[in-house]
Amino acid sequence: xxxxxxxxxxxxxxxxxxxxxxxxxxxxxxxxxxxxxxxxxxxxxxxxxxxxxxxxxxxxxxxxxxxxxxxxxxxxxxxxxxxxxxxxxxxxxxxxxxxxxxxxxxxxxxx
Amino acid sequence: xxxxxxxxxxxxxxxxxxxxxxxxxxxxxxxxxxxxxxxxxxxxxxxxxxxxxxxxxxxxxxxxxxxxxxxxxxxxxxxxxxxxxxxxxxxxxxxxxxxxxxxxxxxxxxxxxxxxxxxxxxxxxxxxxxxxx
Numbered sequence: 237x238x239x240x241x242x243x244x245x246x247x248x249x250x251x252x253x254x255x256x257x258x259x260x261x262x263x264x265x266x267x268x269x270x271x272x273x274x275x276x277x278x279x280x281x282x283x284x285x286x287x288x289x290x291x292x293x294x295x296x297x298x299x300x301x302x303x304x305x306x307x308x309x310x311x312x313x314x315x316x317x318x319x320x321x322x323x324x325x326x327x328x329x330x331x332x333x334x335x336x337x338x339x340x341x342x343x344x345x346x347x
Numbered sequence: 348x349x350x351x352x353x354x355x356x357x358x359x360x361x362x363x364x365x366x367x368x369x370x371x372x373x374x375x376x377x378x379x380x381x382x383x384x385x386x387x388x389x390x391x392x393x394x395x396x397x398x399x400x401x402x403x404x405x406x407x408x409x410x411x412x413x414x415x416x417x418x419x420x421x422x423x424x425x426x427x428x429x430x431x432x433x434x435x436x437x438x439x440x441x442x443x444x445x446x447x448x449x450x451x452x453x454x455x456x457x458x459x460x461x462x463x464x465x466x467x468x469x470x471x472x473x474x475x476x477x478x479x480x
Contacts (some may be wrong), residue, residue, distance in 0.1 A: 336393040339400035
């Protein structure tokens with residue numbers, strides 16, 4: 237598949253998944269807003285919550301990475317700066333995805 | 348072969364500020380702005396989960412932030428941006444299937460997106476206030 241087509245499709249698929257997952261997360265966070273550390277840990281340890289939040293990080297960072305890339309391509313005209321920014325955004329989003337999932341795993345296994 | 352004269356006399360692409368603001372163009376740029384703002388929210392979410400994983404003392408930082416007035420305002424901003432970006436995103440997904448592309452329909456769906464996202468944010472805001480008070 238052409239990389240532009242791939243970009244377009246992944247942007248849409250992740251959007252559709254986020255419609256459900258981000259809605260779930262927004263409502264959940266509203267419910268646990270202001271909760272103590274222990275209560276928040278307890279909430280995250282329910283399997284459905286830990287699975288959905290991991291999925292949320294994967295699809296959202298994917299969606300964010302692709303979206304920001306388009307914005308950079310549209311507004312940054314200097315080719316070198318554009319390339320560096322895109323590489324920076326890509327690396328940051330992958331690193332944060334991995335850190336977040338490791339954090340969830342750490343809580344599920346050790347807390 | 349184009350000489351310099353022709354190149355210079357070519358019309359420039361008009362910039363955003365020369366256009367009369369219209370609901371379609373305003374919503375288009377708002378979709379991008381809300382997306383960029385939500386990126387910050389996503390990064391904050393990963394910070395939240397990291398603080399939670401590190402331990403009780405570091406999670407206290409999150410509690411301080413999310414229960415402060417400034418924190419509440421920022422969280423509310425993300426709720427508004429998210430509901431707008433989601434609803435307008437649904438509009439975009441329908442466009443991808445060629446549905447609702449006419450001027451009249453896209454103006455109406457645009458207005459619906461504006462009003463619905465404001466209403467959803469107000470409902471969220473009221474619940475958020477109820478929880479604080």
